[in-house]
Amino acid sequence: MTLTEEPEGTRDSYTPSRRRLERERFKRARARRATAIAALSTLVTGVALYLVVVSAPGWPRTKETFFDAGYAREALPKVLEGLWLNVRLLLVCGAAVLVLGMLIAVARTLRGPVFFPLRVLAAAYTDFFRGLPLIINLMIVVLGVPALRLQGVTVDPVLLGGTALTLTYSAYVAEVFRAGIESVHPSQRAAARSLGLTNRQALRYVVLPQAVRRQVPPLLNDLVSLQKDTGLVSIGGAVDAVRAADIIVGRSLNYTPYIVAGLVFVALTIPMTRFTDWVTARLDSRRTQGGTA
Amino acid sequence: MKETPVLRMEAVRKSFGDSLVLRDVDLEVAPHTVTALIGASGSGKSTLLRCANLLEEIDDGAIWLDGEEITDPRADQDAVRRRIGVVFQSYNLFPHMTVLENITLAPRRVHGVGRAEAEEHARELLERLGLAEKAGEYPDRLSGGQQQRVAIVRALAVRPRLLLLDEITAALDPELVGEVLAVVRGLKDEGMTMVLATHEMGFARDVADQVCFLEGGVVLERGTAQEVFGDPQQERTRRFLRRIVEAGRL
Numbered sequence: 335m336t337l338t339e340e341p342e343g344t345r346d347s348y349t350p351s352r353r354r355l356e357r358e359r360f361k362r363a364r365a366r367r368a369t370a371i372a373a374l375s376t377l378v379t380g381v382a383l384y385l386v387v388v389s390a391p392g393w394p395r396t397k398e399t400f401f402d403a404g405y406a407r408e409a410l411p412k413v414l415e416g417l418w419l420n421v422r423l424l425l426v427c428g429a430a431v432l433v434l435g436m437l438i439a440v441a442r443t444l445r446g447p448v449f450f451p452l453r454v455l456a457a458a459y460t461d462f463f464r465g466l467p468l469i470i471n472l473m474i475v476v477l478g479v480p481a482l483r484l485q486g487v488t489v490d491p492v493l494l495g496g497t498a499l500t501l502t503y504s505a506y507v508a509e510v511f512r513a514g515i516e517s518v519h520p521s522q523r524a525a526a527r528s529l530g531l532t533n534r535q536a537l538r539y540v541v542l543p544q545a546v547r548r549q550v551p552p553l554l555n556d557l558v559s560l561q562k563d564t565g566l567v568s569i570g571g572a573v574d575a576v577r578a579a580d581i582i583v584g585r586s587l588n589y590t591p592y593i594v595a596g597l598v599f600v601a602l603t604i605p606m607t608r609f610t611d612w613v614t615a616r617l618d619s620r621r622t623q624g625g626t627a
Numbered sequence: 628m629k630e631t632p633v634l635r636m637e638a639v640r641k642s643f644g645d646s647l648v649l650r651d652v653d654l655e656v657a658p659h660t661v662t663a664l665i666g667a668s669g670s671g672k673s674t675l676l677r678c679a680n681l682l683e684e685i686d687d688g689a690i691w692l693d694g695e696e697i698t699d700p701r702a703d704q705d706a707v708r709r710r711i712g713v714v715f716q717s718y719n720l721f722p723h724m725t726v727l728e729n730i731t732l733a734p735r736r737v738h739g740v741g742r743a744e745a746e747e748h749a750r751e752l753l754e755r756l757g758l759a760e761k762a763g764e765y766p767d768r769l770s771g772g773q774q775q776r777v778a779i780v781r782a783l784a785v786r787p788r789l790l791l792l793d794e795i796t797a798a799l800d801p802e803l804v805g806e807v808l809a810v811v812r813g814l815k816d817e818g819m820t821m822v823l824a825t826h827e828m829g830f831a832r833d834v835a836d837q838v839c840f841l842e843g844g845v846v847l848e849r850g851t852a853q854e855v856f857g858d859p860q861q862e863r864t865r866r867f868l869r870r871i872v873e874a875g876r877l
Contacts, residue, residue, distance in 0.1 A: 525719035528680055529733035530709030530785060539732060543723045 402590045409582050409591035413598055416578035421602075423496055423564040423574070428557055430500045435507030440542075442508070443515055445533065456508070463505035468563060472498045476570035491570030499567070503560050510552045514545030550617060554610040561606060562599050575599065631694045633658050633789050633820045634679060639688035641678055641844075648674045650844045651688065656789070656837070659818040663825055663835035663852070667867065670841040672824035673716075676791045679822065680711050693788065709737055712782030716794040718774045720766040720781070726753070727762040730781045738785060745784075752780045756810055772803030779810055790814070792823035808834075828871050832856045840864045 350358075387393060441449070441456035463471070475498040480489040488494065518541045526536035568577035575598055579591035636654040640647070649671045656662050664672040677683040679690060681697065681704050690698045697707045721729050730752070731745040740748075753759050756776045766774055775795055782790060792811065796804045808830050814821065815834055825831050831838060831852065838855040840848040848855055848864045859865045 521715065521717060521719045522721065524682055525713075525715065525721070527705075528682060528708055528711070528713040529781070530705055530737040531733060532705050535736055539736060540721055544721075547723060 398588075400589050400593055402588055405582065405586060405588045405590035406594050409579055409594045410598075412578040412582065413575045413591065413595045416573055416575040416595075417598055417602070419492065419567075419572065419574040420561070420564040420599075423492070423499070423567065424557070424561050427496050427499045427503065427564070428560060430496075431503040431507050431556075431560065432553075434500065434504035436511055438504060438508035439511035439515060440537070442512055443537070460505045460508050463502050464509065466502065468499075468502050469566060469569070471502050472566055472569055474498075475501070476567070491572040492567060495567030495570050495572055499560065499563060503556060503563075506556050507553065510549050510556065511545065513552075514549035515541055517548055518544045547617070551610060551614040554606070554613060558603055558606045558610065561603055565595075565599060630658055632656055632691075633693060634822065635691040635694075636675075636679070637689050637691075639675070639678060639690060640686045641674055641683060642686060648844050649678070649685075652844070652846055654839065654846070656820060656822055658820055660820060660836040661815050661834050662822045662837045662839065663831035664822065664839050664841055665825065665828065665831055665855075665867075666841035671844040672841055673793050675841070676713070676793050676822065676824055679789075680713050680791055681707055682713075705737075709733075709785060710788040712785065712787035712790045714775070714778050714782050714790070714792045714795045716797050718766070718771075718778045718798075720774055720778055722766055725763050725765055726758070726769075726777050729766070729777060730784045733781070733785050749780065749784055752783055753777075755813075756780055770803060771799045772806045775799065775803075775807045776810055779807075779814075783814075788820065790819055790821045792821060792825075794824050794826060796825070796827055828856070828868070840867065842867070 390396070438456045438459060441452045442460075444453060472495060476491050476494045479487060479494055515537075522540055522544065523536050526540040527533070531539065565574060565576040568574050568580065571577070573581075575595045579595035582591040583589055632655045634654065634656040636652055639649055639652045639654075641649040652671070652675060654662070654675070664675060666672055674683060678685050685698055688698070689696055692707060692710060696702065697704075721732070724732065727746060727749055730749040731740075731742070734740040734745040734748065735742060750759065750762060753762055756779070758773060758776055758780070761769060761773060761777070766777065769777065775798075779795075795811075796807050799807065804827065808827065811821070811823070811830075812834055823831075823835075833852075835852045838850065838852050839846045840855060840859075840861070842863055848859060848861045855864065856868065859868060
């Protein structure tokens, strides 16, 4: 768009040629035209969507039951209070998931006959919990475990819900770590072994650090996903953001609190997503920098 | 009495699937000597080096390091590798570690050397190879020649008995080859025992005490550099060297 800066020294003597000025003019005009088209297109789409929704036969009724400002004001503080539980669940489960996922991934890469049962168990675990719908896992753990009436085992829906989330997400994260471990080139392991490092030392000092670094973007992606799925612990009766909205809905028969809870989750997820993008971009730029001083 | 060879191979045979890469290779490397393996790509040079370091398991034959059989399945492979340094064609530095961390990893974790001592030794070696100011850099900030010199320092840091160099200049720009070869020459003067696979015939002729010409997994001709380069006995050695000369590499 603008003239790029010239290196020191040549700046005084250089005057842009007519050809260059002509090109810059054309590019500026083209950019202006593109912006105008984008704005117009957005406006038309917005108006069309608005008209479709507002002219729907059920709109007045929908507006009343889903978008009521009064109920929204009433629900927001309660929902935010509940959200604190979701945030705590995210932090605790997130940490547990990273540790457990790593252990499972490493168990799957262990060699030697002694570790055969461990390898099989780890593989079976990931296969099972990756396939099991989270909601069913939650119901089995949150509702099933208390039904056993085991002495000394908690019936707290928050703890049980957190356990169920950890079980499922550990399976996802284990696969992410495993993909990372396998993406490290065999020559790195060969270099480590040729220095006399044992298999375990090669894994710990050479393979895992590189694997984890590479997998940061997909890991954060899973954490974003875990963040919103903490809302599912409400099925056991734990008062999180979703359950807080549920209580008001049950009393008022107005669905606005659900919309509020949904938006609050979105608001919480957006910074996390942007952070993921930022980290990914930074990692990429470091990688492509290679070689230049 | 003859000194025990540092490395001895007898009738080593290795195949990958259907292709026989090494057929009954014999080799002896005396202490403080340099052995150059020459031959076309795919002649088995690299595989021979990988077998010597137990990165590849041989099918038949035996290998001794300082008179001790290392191909015995009961031998401690990690202990064997601790005594052999390897430098690879593609450097294989650890990209997540600084130069200093790359070099001190094995001394600290494998040999139990203290951090301060390991770093001091590493800095000494870097200094000698003209890399002192690169200690804190990550490998991707270095030129190919610098990376390869760091890889040599990393292999030397564990004070190996034997150094294996696998076409260490093949991935380098021509103007960077010299700095790496100068390092190898310096090591020879210090008495390091080395086996190197190389395409640099001029260098092999200058530095090697023993030259082995490999073709099709067989050591077709061996002798001093003078013998092999000056008066090759085998027709195929002559043909290979002629091609090299025509390509302007000798």
